Amino acid sequence: MFELDIRSRQPIYEQLVEKMKELIIHEVWKPHEQLPSVRQLAKEVTINPNTIQKAYRELEHQGYIYSIPGKGSFVAPQSPSVSQEKATMIKQQTLKLLCEGLYLGIAKEELLSLVETAEQLVKGAKTND
């Protein structure tokens, strides 16, 4: 299910967080969909359940999933309150990257078109219901 690089300097749990976030953002995993259990996923990728749980804990902390003891972990719907904080962070980081890109000589138009691409990627997923 996931391709993990054990010998990467990037921790396994971080790789998991990134890949799962993408699946959620692009709505491959829909809101309220149940994720594999920590033990089941640990078996599949043959790593320790604690590592999975660390990834889930991080995803829950970032607001991308929610967990119910005894039941399982599920994709979180978008809650505007949490999103606003994150949105501010995202905008700050994006602005920084955009400045760097412009400095490196990327055309303004190219950066504008990135927004269009992103929109299609995200919206495209949503229309595939």
Next chain:
Amino acid sequence: MFELDIRSRQPIYEQLVEKMKELIIHEVWKPHEQLPSVRQLAKEVTINPNTIQKAYRELEHQGYIYSIPGKGSFVAPQSPSVSQEKATMIKQQTLKLLCEGLYLGIAKEELLSLVETAEQLVKGAKTND
């Protein structure tokens, strides 16, 4: 010259890299301008010279400065060859962030305006010659 947070979980050298990159990107430091020496800067911020050098090494690796043993370290001019690789990386990262932003509910128009803001920040610096 720099405000560093010693007790931050973000390493000192990373803080240095970020702040210096911003100075270069916004052209507070111009191409071929000499940077403070590792020892001099180490004295100013009262940290180990090696930490400064690690930051400089990273900046050089990223193509933002160049160093000449015995002479000093200087702001690198933009070399299209190196920039192209970095541009690709920047675009990938930006696209990722944009998708995340859209998913969180940030309006497309708001993201587009970020590009304008970035342009003014970078161009604004350049016109201040």
Next chain:
DNA sequence: CTAACTGTATTAGTAATTATAGTACACATC
């Protein structure tokens, strides 16, 4: 050449992180 400055390399020690293992607890479902 000497002295004082530059960047650089090596080594070492400490601290932080990471992944694993084992155990235990509480809740849900059948």
Next chain:
DNA sequence: GATGTGTACTATAATTACTAATACAGTTAG
């Protein structure tokens, strides 16, 4: 009650990251 779920806790080994101290080599000015 048995099983599967998330969660918590401790412990430990291994690795990595970070900083520091020292030494080396090139440049420049006197």
